[in-house]
Amino acid sequence: MRLKRPKWYLENVKPLENHPWTDTEKLAVFALRDEEDLPAKRVAKIFGVTKTQVYNVTRLIRRSKNKECFICGNLLTPKEKRKQKGRLVKACDSCKDEKREYKRKRRKRLLKKGLCPYCEKRKVVAGKKGCTLCLSATHRRRMQMGLCGQCGKRPIDKKSEALCTICLGINRKRTSAQRKLNKTKDKVCNKTGKSSKK
Numbered sequence: 001m002r003l004k005r006p007k008w009y010l011e012n013v014k015p016l017e018n019h020p021w022t023d024t025e026k027l028a029v030f031a032l033r034d035e036e037d038l039p040a041k042r043v044a045k046i047f048g049v050t051k052t053q054v055y056n057v058t059r060l061i062r063r064s065k066n067k068e069c070f071i072c073g074n075l076l077t078p079k080e081k082r083k084q085k086g087r088l089v090k091a092c093d094s095c096k097d098e099k100r101e102y103k104r105k106r107r108k109r110l111l112k113k114g115l116c117p118y119c120e121k122r123k124v125v126a127g128k129k130g131c132t133l134c135l136s137a138t139h140r141r142r143m144q145m146g147l148c149g150q151c152g153k154r155p156i157d158k159k160s161e162a163l164c165t166i167c168l169g170i171n172r173k174r175t176s177a178q179r180k181l182n183k184t185k186d187k188v189c190n191k192t193g194k195s196s197k198k
Contacts (some may be wrong), residue, residue, distance in 0.1 A: 021057060023088045029054055030061035064089050071095040 021029075029047065032038045033054065040054045047054070063070050067081065069092040076090055084090045091099075107117040111129060116122050122131035130138070139149040139162070148154050148164035150171075157165045 026057050026061050026088065029057045033058045034062070060089055069095055071099075 025047070029043055032043045032046070033040065040051045040058075044051045044054045060070050063073055067076055067090075068074060069076060070089045071091050072095050074092055076092055080092055081090065110117045110120060111124065114123055116124055116131035116134050118130055118134040122133065124130060125132055125135060128135060138152075142152045143149045143156070143162055146155055148156055148167050149162040150167040151164065154164035154166065157163060157168055160168050163171065
């Protein structure tokens with residue numbers, strides 16, 4: 001006998017091995033596992049993921065419905081619930097602090113090795129904290145939000161297309177200093193090897 005499922009179960013399912021779960025997908029998996037009592041293997045086949053991922057998502061939603069931290073399973077305090085209002089899955093303060101500390105140490109370790117802390121694959125650009133691809137993606141994302149592409153703290157200046165007033169001033173100083181340096185340098189001809197100054 002085949003079960004009839006509502007359309008919302010399979011609306012936004014992406015058949016990828018490690019895709020980020022949306023809240024509707026998480027709730028759909030939980031409904032199939034808990035309410036319809038389907039085995040994890042069958043649910044995994046429907047969503048195109050592994051059984052382990054189905055178990056993890058089911059545990060996650062069960063903890064969220066019981067008002068527990070999704071990482072450690074401890075009950076959340078009223079203050080922690082208020083802080084994360086509107087989120088499907090919530091974490092306690094101690095777990096958040098541990099996670100933050102772990103991420104900070106990981107970023108530091110990768111930067112010491114000279115790798116980008118975002119993609120963990122490419123080398124870091126000199127004087128920056130990321131590779132060219134990750135930095136350009138960050139720059140674009142900030143600009144779409146209406147923030148300065150360089151610092152991401154202040155809104156974009158009216159005179160510029162990508163930078164705030166402060167970063168614009170810093171860039172102007174840097175480029176003018178570079179121009180002065182280039183003018184004062186002794187220019188050498190590539191063919192003859194002689195100085196071009198007279």
